[in-house]
Every structure is written in structure tokens, then in C-alpha cells.
Amino acid sequence: MTTFTDVRAEDGVARHSFAVDCAGERVPAVLWAPEGAKGPRPLVLLGHGGSQHKKTEGIRLRAKHYALRLGYATLAIDAPGHGDRISREDAARNMAEVGARVTGQVAADWTPERLRQMAERTRQAVPEWRAALDAAQGFEFVGAAGPVGYWGVSMGTAIGVPFVASEPRIGCAVFGLAGLRPGATEMAEAAAKIAIPVEFVFQWEDAVAPREHGIALFDAFASTQKTMHINPGGHMEIPDFEGASWERFFSRHLGSAGHPARARVAELA
């Protein structure tokens, strides 16, 4: 039984810190839920982007929003080489490097060495997500009965696609800001195993994800229900209204606490 190392409430939302052990690593995790939540509820996993961390602003705000508006629990972990798993100095350097790439100031680095590092990070991250999900479902206010969704763009998609492909508990996913490079067979095979509803958000002038790679990844998902949302602008310029669209996507497929999703109601009928 996992125990919390810290619990604090803010704006009616409780944030529970804990850690899970996986392959010799201690993975920091945080689980949000409405303050005083009891009983099972939908859970959304939030995968942060490169150079970000489990409590990065977008994740924190989305976690609170989903708790207050939908009664959801949300779970985030630090990816390998991110957040509390590295020093503040390394995190700052990482942020500057990634920032330069995604804004196009520095060319995207697709050298074999970098691709190897990224693939290694993904292979490490997938079982870590699984261990964190196991732990989260062990808490009474989350439970194993409720539906689970995944949200993650950019590195959150690079890690999320193989994770979701191998995790039958995930019922729907938001991906984006990433593509399928020619020769990326592991990613292609993972995407082809994903048949759940997917919303895929893509920026048309993304310095690190060319258009044709984005379309190739969208095409690779086996899902019959998948939507690609294309917006102008760069990697960091997803319009705010896409956030509202993600909320409706999860609401449609996961329902809200105490209210099964429309899709799940149809399954029962």
C-alpha cells in the first residue's frame, strides 16, 4: 500500500504526493482529486512535455479544473531525467535547450545518438507509468473500477503512445505535437495497437514535428474514432480553446464522478 508523503489542499482540490519504485528507480508522483473525495471516479493521467515536470503549470491548472468541474482524479509523474529526478541546474539547462529547439532557434536534433536516448527514455518511462497507475488505483478515492484516460503532448505523446498501446486500462487519449518519422518502427507499431478514441492536436508550423510526420502518426492509430485538430503556429502555441475541447473529450468518454460517460452508457444499454 502506497502512502502519501505530503497532502495539501488548495481551492477545494487536494494534491497527494507519493512515489513508486520501478526497476530500481524511485519515481515521484502526484495525484489530485476534489478535497474530501470518496469512492471511485474517473482518472486522467497527465504526461508532461520535454523539460517540464509533474507539477508544471499547465498540468497543475488542468488537474484542478478537472477535479472541480468533473470530479476527476488526475495523476502525473516526473519522466526519466525530469523534475525531482534531476538537479535544478540540470532542469534549467534542459529547459533552455528544449526551448531553443521547439521555438526553432536551434534545429531539431534527430541524430542517431539522440534518437537512441529518446527511445531509451520511453522504454524506461512506460513501466513507470504502469506502476504509478497501479498505485493510484489502490487509493479508495480513485479505485480500479473507474474509467481511465491519458493526456500528453510532445514528449507526453512520445512516451504516451507506447504506454497507452500496452495498457488496456486506458480508455481514451489526447496526443499531439509529435509525429511519426520514417523508420520509427517502434512508434508505428505502438500507434497501430491503439484503437481507443483519440484526439490528436497538431501545430501547423511546429519546428520539431513536420506536417507530414504529424499526419503519418494520426493515420497510424487504429482507432475508428480519432480526430486531428490542426492549428496555425508553433510548438508552444496551441490555442486555449483546444483545452476546452480536451475537457469535453474526456467528459464524453469518461463521464464525470457519479455520472457514467455517454459512450459507457451506450455500452450498458
Add this chain to the structure above:
Amino acid sequence: MTTFTDVRAEDGVARHSFAVDCAGERVPAVLWAPEGAKGPRPLVLLGHGGSQHKKTEGIRLRAKHYALRLGYATLAIDAPGHGDRISREDAARNMAEVGARVTGQVAADWTPERLRQMAERTRQAVPEWRAALDAAQGFEFVGAAGPVGYWGVSMGTAIGVPFVASEPRIGCAVFGLAGLRPGATEMAEAAAKIAIPVEFVFQWEDAVAPREHGIALFDAFASTQKTMHINPGGHMEIPDFEGASWERFFSRHLGSAGHPARARVAELA
């Protein structure tokens, strides 16, 4: 002053029938609004698809929905060669022909003669829309002060793009199920004049609009705020959740009756 030939209420929504004269043609029009509506309100023009008509089911349901949920007025007209402008026999034959094409049973017809007919229909339709909009804004429960949006996919886009390009009263538009063919210079020039927010819905296996043509049309809009929603399936298979997205799009840009849009509030601030 235009007068109504028929007014009837159903489910709290009033449907006003009238006609406008344009270039020797009498154009049948219908204007929906909440029953008992008084004073200016947002107006959405609804452009039907090929072989359909101004009161086709999707338009009728959307008109009622927008009236009841947002307090909007909505306006639809019969396109040239459609609805009450042709005999029932011709309408049935037209529906069968278009149905065979959009479902891929019959190859899309892009012969020069057909393209010439379509261009001619569009040139006729644009001033008809303008005349109908003039008339609608003359009614007290619509007025000229409120914001105006346009919705139309397929033929509603073929006609809507040149119309919206030439009509400064339109503040936002939903287009879709259509593309930009190489050499379609009139359509390309019209799209390049459109700089308002656009939501563009596209079906990835559309028998009458190839993917690259759809992307070319999306790219051709000058709008800085434009989103392309791609879904799997054919011309007649737009998922229902896109309808909810259109409603939010209009709500975002036009506000609701008595409540200015967020975008317009920002303009005033």
C-alpha cells in the same frame, strides 16, 4: 420592408418564411429565432449542401438548438437549383445523383462543363445570400448591430467561401467537406481574402474532396485563427461531436443573446 409569408412556432422556436428578390429571381428564405424574441441578437447563416434545401433536417435542428441554447437567429435560403426553386421530381433526382457521388458509388464529376455550372451557381448564390442577409437584419428581432456568423459545408463551403470573402458583416465561419483543386483560382483568391476565425471540418476518406485539396483550402485562408478538424470516414460521416464544437465556436465568437462574445469583450477592453 420584407414581410413574412408564414410564421409558425414549434418547441419555443419561431420559424419565419419570406422571400427576397435578386437579379430577377425570387429566393425562398427562412429565419428562425426564439419565440417572442425582441431586440438585436447574433445571427448565423446556414448554407445547405448539394441536393439539400433550406429546411433540411440538419439545418432545422441546428436552428432550433441555437435559438434555444444561445438565443440566436438563424437564416437559411434555397441555393440556386435547390429546394422550392425546383420541382420535387428534380429535387429527388438531384438527391440521388449527389448521393451516389458523395458515397463514392459514382466518380466525382470534375468535367469542365460541370465546373462551369458550379462556378455559375456560386456567382448567382453570392448576391442572393447578401440580399437575404440585408432582409434579415431589417427585422427588429435580428437587427444590424449583432454579430453574424456563417456555417456551411460541402456546397455550403463552395458558395460560402466567395460569399464570406466579399461580406464584411460575417465575423466567423465554419466551412468543410470541400477542397481547393489545382487551377481553382477564383476559390483560391476568395479564401485568401478571408481573415476571420474559421473552423474547417474535413473527412479523411471523402470521395469528393481529396486530402491534399482539403489541406490546400485550409492553408489558403488568411485567418490567423483557423482550425482544421480531420475525422475518419466519408462525406456524410462527420461525427456528432463536431456539431457541439461548432456551437462552441459560434458561442466563443458571437456570444449569446444579451451576452457579448469573449472575443468581442476583449475588443472593447
